[in-house]
Amino acid sequence: MTTKHRIIQVGSLAGSPSANKNLADRYDVVELWKFPDRKAALAEHGTGITAVVTSANFGADAELINALPDLKAICSWGVGYETIDVDAAKKRGVQVSNTPDVLTDCVADLAWGLLIAGARRMGQGERFVRAGQWGQVHGSIPLGQRVSGKKLGIVGLGRIGEAIAKRGTGFDMDVRYHNRRKRDDISYGYEASLVDLAAWADFLVVATVGGPSTRHLVNQAVLEALGPKGIIVNIARGPVIDEAALVAALEAGKLGCAALDVFEHEPKVPDALKTGDNAVVLPHIGSATLETRLAMENLMLDNLKAYFDTGRVITPVE
Numbered sequence: 002m003t004t005k006h007r008i009i010q011v012g013s014l015a016g017s018p019s020a021n022k023n024l025a026d027r028y029d030v031v032e033l034w035k036f037p038d039r040k041a042a043l044a045e046h047g048t049g050i051t052a053v054v055t056s057a058n059f060g061a062d063a064e065l066i067n068a069l070p071d072l073k074a075i076c077s078w079g080v081g082y083e084t085i086d087v088d089a090a091k092k093r094g095v096q097v098s099n100t101p102d103v104l105t106d107c108v109a110d111l112a113w114g115l116l117i118a119g120a121r122r123m124g125q126g127e128r129f130v131r132a133g134q135w136g137q138v139h140g141s142i143p144l145g146q147r148v149s150g151k152k153l154g155i156v157g158l159g160r161i162g163e164a165i166a167k168r169g170t171g172f173d174m175d176v177r178y179h180n181r182r183k184r185d186d187i188s189y190g191y192e193a194s195l196v197d198l199a200a201w202a203d204f205l206v207v208a209t210v211g212g213p214s215t216r217h218l219v220n221q222a223v224l225e226a227l228g229p230k231g232i233i234v235n236i237a238r239g240p241v242i243d244e245a246a247l248v249a250a251l252e253a254g255k256l257g258c259a260a261l262d263v264f265e266h267e268p269k270v271p272d273a274l275k276t277g278d279n280a281v282v283l284p285h286i287g288s289a290t291l292e293t294r295l296a297m298e299n300l301m302l303d304n305l306k307a308y309f310d311t312g313r314v315i316t317p318v319e
Contacts, residue, residue, distance in 0.1 A: 005029040006309050008052045009043075009069070012059035014078050017298040018291065024054060027302070034059070043068040052076065052308055054301065060084025066093060074308040078301040079288070080104055080161075081238060082318050083212035098304040098314035102160060103296035108287040109164035111262060112206055112236045118281045119232045119260035120204070121145040125278045146203075146230065146257075149173050154202030156195065156219065157209025157237065158184060165206055177201060195219070199226035204234065211238025221246040225255050232258040236287045239264040248273045251280065262287050 007029040014020035024030050031050070036042035047069045055061050056078040063086045066072060074096045075085060082099050090097050118124055122145045129135060129142050153169040155162045158178040166189055169176045177190035179198045184191070192198035195218065199205050205227050209215050219233070219242040227233060233256065235242055244265040250256035252273060260281040264270050267285060274280040288294060304314040 006052070007031065007050060008054055008305070009033050009046065009050050011053060011055040011061060011065070014054075014056060014298070016056075016289070017078065017294045019295075020078060020298040020301070023298065023302060028305075040068070047071075052305060054078070054305065055085065057081035057084050060086075061090070061097075062086050063089035066090055066095060073312075074098070074305075074314055076301055076304045076308070076314065078297055081211055083210065083238065085318075087318055096308065096314050097318040098301075098308075098316050099318055100297045100300040100304075101316055103300055104288040104293045105160045105164050107290045107293040108161050108236050109168060111283075111287045112161075112165050112208070112234055113168050115234045115236065115260035115262060115281055115283065116204055116206065116232065117148055119234065119258040120148050122278070124281045146232070148204075151175075151203040152177070152201060154178065154192070154198040154205045155189075156198070156205065156207045156241075157215075158187070158189070159208065159210070161236070162206075162208035163187070165208055196222050196226045199223045199231070200228075202227065202231065204232050207233065207235040207237045207241050209237050209241060211241060216240045217243040217246075219243065219247075221250065224250040227256060229254055230257045232260060234260045236262045239267060244271065251277060 005028050009031045010024060010033060012034045031046045033039060033042055049071055050069050051071050051073040053061060053075045055075060061075050066086060066089045072095050075090060077085060077099045080099050080101050082097065085097055087097055122142055125142050149172045151174055153174040153176045155166055155178040158180050166176045177192050177198055179192050179195045207219060224246055247259055248271050251259060258279045262283045263285055270282055274282055304316060307313060307315045
């Protein structure tokens with residue numbers, strides 16, 4: 002009988018249809034989240050462990066990495082890796098993999114769903130109907146904004162940002178983007194200043210990476226440049242936007258609408274965003290389709306298998 006490789010799973014991957022079961026079937030899994038004392042569990046089970054499975058929700062900090070003397074690979078379920086200490090891993094020669102590409106289309110689709118919902122007041126309209134107010138004497142909901150033919154600004158033109166931009170051309174939009182550097186392989190307009198991009202755009206979609214390098218990249222100046230008719234969409238990471246500044250801009254009428262799938266302190270959402278008609282809020286469901294979650298699971302499992310078979314993961318974080 003073949004002995005299963007032993008791995009540590011940092012947290013439950015319940016967001017995928019069968020990830021926990023498939024890991025348990027294929028590997029001898031130490032389910033770290035079930036131990037009341039994490040340090041003691043790592044000390045007891047860590048020796049000989051060469052691979053860890055995690056996600057952006059649970060991460061892998063330097064303390065965990067350094068508690069595993071034989072660690073060689075961290076395989077993460079999801080594209081974001083800001084909660085994994087990649088520098089600490091590299092210092093130890095530990096490979097880190099994520100699951101890029103497989104969730105690009107579904108996240109881009111959701112960005113467009115949020116954009117249209119914000120512009121056309123779809124959330125407010127649904128609440129209006131559900132409350133039995135349609136046709137009553139006190140009128141209808143306020144007018145929304147046209148989407149087609151408008152100006153679309155994208156913050157971060159990576160895989161997902163580019164997929165969002167491509168959809169924008171189908172809506173006859175003028176598309177510009179802000180990146181750390183200009184890309185020479187695409188024809189969209191480039192704005193070196195994020196404030197200038199926001200001032201130009203009707204819609205500003207945040208699709209950049211998370212982490213310390215982009216924290217509060219979208220600040221008060223950017224939000225106010227977008228203006229009282231402007232709509233911001235965030236499908237990236239919550240902390241990219243200064244949430245306090247966002248709420249203040251909405252309450253002061255300096256920003257038209259925020260359509261958000263992510264928040265700065267998830268799962269906490271400011272009351273002003275939950276109750277205001279100038280916000281659309283979703284519970285971080287960008288990749289939450291059966292097809293995409295299964296593809297993420299399969300790529301995570303493929304990375305893990307490739308490490309054990311060849312010593313190299315398939316989609317390393319560079």
